[in-house]
Amino acid sequence: MESEIAGWLSVVFRFVHVLAAIMWIGNSILFTWMELNLIAPQPGDNDSNLGHLDMLHGGGVFHLEKRVINPMAIPVPLHWFMWQSYTTWISGVLLLVSVFYLHGGSSLLNPASMNLQGWKAIGLSVGGIVGWWLVYDAIWRTKLKEQPKIAVPLTFSLLVVAAFFFNQYFNGRAVFLQIGAMLGSAMSANVFFHIIQNQKKFMKSLLAGLPHDMKYGKQAKLRSMHNHYTTFPVLFMMLSAHFPQLTSSGRTVPILGVIIVALMTVKYLMNSRYYFKYWLVAIFGTVMLAGGLIGTLIAAPTEQTSAAPDVMKGGKLFVSQGCAACHQAGASQLGPNLSKIYNSTQTLTDDSKIVADDMYLHESIRQPQVKVIKGFAPAMPPFGHLTDTEVDQLVAYLKSL
Numbered sequence: 001m002e003s004e005i006a007g008w009l010s011v012v013f014r015f016v017h018v019l020a021a022i023m024w025i026g027n028s029i030l031f032t033w034m035e036l037n038l039i040a041p042q043p044g045d046n047d048s049n050l051g052h053l054d055m056l057h058g059g060g061v062f063h064l065e066k067r068v069i070n071p072m073a074i075p076v077p078l079h080w081f082m083w084q085s086y087t088t089w090i091s092g093v094l095l096l097v098s099v100f101y102l103h104g105g106s107s108l109l110n111p112a113s114m115n116l117q118g119w120k121a122i123g124l125s126v127g128g129i130v131g132w133w134l135v136y137d138a139i140w141r142t143k144l145k146e147q148p149k150i151a152v153p154l155t156f157s158l159l160v161v162a163a164f165f166f167n168q169y170f171n172g173r174a175v176f177l178q179i180g181a182m183l184g185s186a187m188s189a190n191v192f193f194h195i196i197q198n199q200k201k202f203m204k205s206l207l208a209g210l211p212h213d214m215k216y217g218k219q220a221k222l223r224s225m226h227n228h229y230t231t232f233p234v235l236f237m238m239l240s241a242h243f244p245q246l247t248s249s250g251r252t253v254p255i256l257g258v259i260i261v262a263l264m265t266v267k268y269l270m271n272s273r274y275y276f277k278y279w280l281v282a283i284f285g286t287v288m289l290a291g292g293l294i295g296t297l298i299a300a301p302t303e304q305t306s307a308a309p310d311v312m313k314g315g316k317l318f319v320s321q322g323c324a325a326c327h328q329a330g331a332s333q334l335g336p337n338l339s340k341i342y343n344s345t346q347t348l349t350d351d352s353k354i355v356a357d358d359m360y361l362h363e364s365i366r367q368p369q370v371k372v373i374k375g376f377a378p379a380m381p382p383f384g385h386l387t388d389t390e391v392d393q394l395v396a397y398l399k400s401l
Contacts, residue, residue, distance in 0.1 A: 311397050
């Protein structure tokens with residue numbers, strides 16, 4: 001009963017998380033688009049005018065004007081944008097807890113690092129989220145914020161170091177989600193500690209009758225642009241459970257690094273289309289280059305598998321046949337976790353016991369609905385199209401987990 005309740009809560013948290021994220025990311029993209037399309041003030045315009053824009057939508061024209069607020073004429077109502085961010089973060093934390101933490105943290109762990117206790121894995125995860133915000137925020141509070149050519153590579157390098165650290169203990173999917181949670185939490189913290197706080201500061205001064213101080217807006221905009229460029233990578237990592245060919249490749253960190261750089265570059269090129277003629281060609285080039293690099297990283301043999309050809313081939317089959325999408329521990333686990341399953345005793349749906357030996361593994365690949373492990377639906381399709389050699393390779397891979 002408890003597992004069923006946790007499962008339904010995960011469904012609710014996931015839906016709220018995705019819905020809030022769509023609203024938050026949509027706001028970020030829309031507001032940046034409006035900033036880039038503002039028509040600069042013309043001679044003779046009101047001094048308070050910072051730019052205007054007309055948009056056709058819903059059968060009418062929306063007239064947008066960005067301006068300095070007159071403290072004697074503060075508009076009412078004045079809409080604030082923050083709850084999309086807070087709801088995304090809160091639901092994301094609840095989802096992280098319900099899917100990973102409530103199960104003792106074992107779903108985070110790499111099978112090769114199962115000697116690490118689950119509660120320690122949870123501690124590493126939470127520590128990474130908090131620690132990343134403190135490190136990132138410290139960098140961008142210093143004078144380095146005025147030298148982005150130094151601050152950006154430094155921030156990215158430290159993120160890669162963090163990914164390498166977590167990759168020692170977490171499975172590939174958990175590494176993607178952990179880095180996504182770290183970046184997403186920093187984005188929400190930017191909203192809470194910088195964007196909204198700076199807006200509150202200039203609104204407080206306006207209510208006191210003081211002129212609109214633009215320095216607060218500039219400070220808020222800096223963190224807002226950080227969030228804007230982080231949206232694509234975080235969105236990809238949030239959906240990484242659907243990309244087992246990447247999270248199960250054995251080259252988790254380099255692939256993650258390529259994805260982050262490529263998606264931020266794509267976002268930059270999208271924003272540059274108003275002054276860079278070949279922005280679309282550059283986007284296609286970026287995607288193709290990133291795809292080529294990722295393909296090369298996936299194809300390259302790892303040190304562990306190069307000594308065991310059958311295990312290496314079985315691992316590739318495990319990914320290419322879609323096995324990892326259901327069986328890898330984590331948010332989208334539909335089948336039993338196959339880590340250390342070989343020679344383990346399993347309980348079937350009829351409450352009988354069976355040893356997961358070579359014969360059982362072969363039978364479960366060919367006729368998966370004959371002997372189903374208790375707690376899982378008979379949803380796995382038969383893999384009759386595989387040759388005997390391929391099945392042997394898959395079994396060799398499962399025995400190595």
